[in-house]
Amino acid sequence: MGYIKAMFLLGLVAFLYGFAEYRHKSRKISEVNIEFLEDENLYVTEEAVNKLLIQNNLELTSIDKETLDLNRVEILLKNHDMIENAEVYLNLDGKLKADISQRKPIGRVVGNSSFYLDKNGKVMPLSPYYSARVPLLFGFDDDNVSEVYPLVNYIKNDKFLTQHITGIRRLNGGKFELEMRKLDFSVYFGKVEEIPLKFNNFKVFYKKALKDDKLDAYKKVNLQFGNQVVCTKK
Structure with missing residues (x-):
């Protein structure tokens, strides 16, 4: 009896964890934060970056976390004429951050x-x-x-x-x-x-x-x- 109860509790915990993980991944990205590294002049603006993403069907705040392909976003940004490097990641608050280094x-x-x-x-x-x-x-x-x-x-x-x-x-x-x-x-x-x-x-x-x-x-x-x-x- 105790063994069955323990298995039931373990299964319940696994279910709740999986459900919470699913809910977390299916949540929409709450905010997109674009940061230009170093104190430098802007050869490309935040508005231009957002426009680039939208033109490539990446209106990020309408995408859930599970669907988002971070690698695709990074490649898209790195291919921009004014961008040398980009690192894209999600933080714990559900915000997407893009750290961008411009070409000099x-x-x-x-x-x-x-x-x-x-x-x-x-x-x-x-x-x-x-x-x-x-x-x-x-x-x-x-x-x-x-x-x-x-x-x-x-x-x-x-x-x-x-x-x-x-x-x-x-x-x-x-x-x-x-x-x-x-x-x-x-x-x-x-x-x-x-x-x-x-x-x-x-x-x-x-x-x-x-x-x-x-x-x-x-x-x-x-x-x-x-x-x-x-x-x-x-």
């Missing part, structure tokens, strides 16, 4: 076609929501913009260079010229090689010319020789 532009191609070069060296379309303050890239297209990536990537990681370099122009022979902010001379960089050496030489030149009050005396600064800076006076 480091240069902007201007000319016949306009687009960004992102931090991974890939082409990134312009955003209708925000324009990044990054060096402008002249003379580039989809096929050759990868040539300048090592140079732009180095500049973005250097505070001094980011402050002073506003543009990069592609010349013949795979050589490049830099445009400077508030300085009346161009910087001939040459080929994308010996980048740290060339920029260290430029910094030494800049500090010396600034100290001697001679920054306005030059019309061209040539870094292509690597171990020296050759200046042309006005």
Whole structure:
């Protein structure tokens, strides 16, 4: 008798647990919370993300938890032109959270076609929501913009260079010229090689010319020789 009673209680507990689990899974998602990681400018907005989900028949608050395919939502978000990564999960309150990392532009191609070069060296379309303050890239297209990536990537990681370099122009022979902010001379960089050496030489030149009050005396600064800076006076 006691054995039967114990089996009955065990069965009842299993039934109640299963029923509660079913009720939990069949409950609708109460809220969708989209969070953009890091304190960054929005190249894609929360409204745009919600619109994307709806256009793909994923009006999430109308879907129950059991039906929801989190992996599908993540893939959909990661395929967006402005999104680098997305992690989607449900919390205990029945709220769906999407943690989104945006792609980060480091240069902007201007000319016949306009687009960004992102931090991974890939082409990134312009955003209708925000324009990044990054060096402008002249003379580039989809096929050759990868040539300048090592140079732009180095500049973005250097505070001094980011402050002073506003543009990069592609010349013949795979050589490049830099445009400077508030300085009346161009910087001939040459080929994308010996980048740290060339920029260290430029910094030494800049500090010396600034100290001697001679920054306005030059019309061209040539870094292509690597171990020296050759200046042309006005």
